[in-house]
Amino acid sequence: MIHRIKGTQDLLPGEIEKWQYLEQKARDIFARYGYMEIRTPIFEETELFVRSIGQETDIVQKEMYTFADKSKKSLTLRPEGTAPVVRACIENNLLAGSGTLKLFYMGPMFRYERPQKGRYRQFYQIGAEVLGPDNPLIDVEVMEMLVRFLEELEIHPYQLHINSIGCPGCRPKYLKVLRAEITHALPQLCADCNRRASTNPLRVLDCKVETDQAHINALPASLDYLCEDCRTHFAVVQRFLNNRDIHYSVNSRLVRGLDYYEKTTFEITSDLLGAQNALLGGGRYNGLSESLGGPAISGFGFALGEERFILALPKEDYFWMRPEVYLAPLGPACFDFAVTLASQLRRNEIRAFLEFGDKSLKSQLRHADKLRIPFALIFGTEELHRKEIQCKNMRDGTQVTIRAEVSEIIRAIRGDTAR
RNA sequence: GUGAGCGUAGCUCAAUUGGCAGAGCACCAGGUUGUGGCCCUGGGGGUCGCGGGUUCGAGCCCCGUCGCUCACCCCA
Structure with a gap:
């Protein structure tokens, strides 16, 4: 691994x-x-x-x-x-x-x-x-x-x-004074500060050790120089x-x-x-x-x-451009149509998700629910024979039969006014 | 580089004194001829991090090792 x-x-x-x-x-x-x-x-x-x-x-x-x-x-x-x-x-x-x-x-x-x-x-x-x-x-x-x-x-x-x-x-003038003062206080400072005193005296100012604080506060500040x-x-x-x-x-x-x-x-x-x-x-x-x-x-x-x-960041649900519609073809016989329909929807700027595995309707709807996709298009051979399609609203569970055409589908999922 | 804590199912964690590896969630299937969420039933899943040792027997004890996490240091 x-x-x-x-x-x-x-x-x-x-x-x-x-x-x-x-x-x-x-x-x-x-x-x-x-x-x-x-x-x-x-x-x-x-x-x-x-x-x-x-x-x-x-x-x-x-x-x-x-x-x-x-x-x-x-x-x-x-x-x-x-x-x-x-x-x-x-x-x-x-x-x-x-x-x-x-x-x-x-x-x-x-x-x-x-x-x-x-x-x-x-x-x-x-x-x-x-x-x-x-x-x-x-x-x-x-x-x-x-x-x-x-x-x-x-x-x-x-x-x-x-x-x-x-x-x-x-700064050089300040560093000179700082170095001198630190050297003076060195015996009272922690081991890290003793090391910093020679490598990078400015860092001594950043020390968080409790017992050093009083000594460090007494050190000169760059602001005064x-x-x-x-x-x-x-x-x-x-x-x-x-x-x-x-x-x-x-x-x-x-x-x-x-x-x-x-x-x-x-x-x-x-x-x-x-x-x-x-x-x-x-x-x-x-x-x-x-x-x-x-x-x-x-x-x-x-x-x-x-x-x-x-x-x-606040603990919120952050935005995701989730698909607007989930295509749920019933069985391999309807799959060709599903591929064509998905393509047409996408050309019309609809975010469409198509399941490629041969999954049951139940599991397809479960999947759509998990992805929180608002609409599912359900169609089997019966519907397609009549050039129809089921459009299910996944939020409220309502379902309507519409003509299997892109313009109808767009109307159904985006409302009459949208296009 | 230093220190501490933790490694068991996809995730979160149990497992008595050393005695048959479990639960919840997730996943899959069924309850419903072709309808998600809630509920019920069933199912798949494991190198107990890895390697040694002790023992009749180790997830548990010992040694080593790797990894993760947090902290020191330092910085975003």
Whole structure:
């Protein structure tokens, strides 16, 4: 028995409808905010991710699916979507204009991690990028769109957390102070923090160990070390979030795991999820384009985890384009007619289901009921001899005899007015 | 990479001290010459994850192994 790879999943009928719903709603709201879709390859040169995400990050250090192809080139299954999008923009010269470029994408990402609730090795993200000016109103518009998106999906409660982690101009100064303070507190901190202190001091801020909290709260916050430009940027973001009546909390301990972020970072969490409680996250990445050899263009973007949205979605019956009519021929003698009729109905845009097995009427109706198809067309040799057909309404059980013609059938299942 | 919990029918789970592998749901058939849901009757289905060991006898005890789940880590 061969079965699926750890951390992957088969999305089956009954579950996939939620995904279609989610993706359809995403396309809808992206269209309203002026985004166009982009699709990039599922694998890239390894170097793209190393340079953008950062050599020392966990993603690059231990989570990438990296392999050599037959020409010995090192390739990597994409662990995130921003770097490939920016790469594609540079390569196809989409950044030539001076305006704002808004793109969205959706698709699978890959990270080699131990699976748990809401976390998979192949997982799906929907994300968007705004390339162009370094304008804080972009940050606000993206967050507003996401809050609207959550409301339309009826996902609640959720919390928006924002922070500013400074820019290459002011962050080094902050990191120096942070390092010094952490070193000072090190004896009182947990083993993980002791390790992080040297590998990635920002992550110490993210520690959840109870006994560390008091010490961590006493550590300096990046917000207190922002340069003039970063401070103004963050102030404008907050002012306009307030204007739009968007509830948020400033979380000076919000740290992101990718090195390209600067200035604004944000995250939306929900306790509808498990321990992995982030529905989505994102931030500003002004230096990314240039570091990948493109023009000096600013960027802001986010990615949301589809699996996590599915977990948070209200427990409802999601839409399925189920067949409108089930053809139940009685015996092989009527099958030719059934095939022809199904074809005619479909040409008239009727969703028709035809059973191919030689099943009893009882089992065919049971099947139609199980698929919740609203009408069944029943016909045996007697009916066909008279050019008639039985049309049964599966909801109320009523049944009428009609002429075996497409126009009659359409009238019967869609009502007199429809066509 | 680390830790814990769990692997018995398609699904959810029982099985006393180690003593003939079960139920509900689902599925199929019949009750109805050609009519679904509700009800009744019957039926098909099992490498008890896998491999060793102990024992007259193992789903149960022991060792190993694989898988799943959750959590740590990290992130979407």
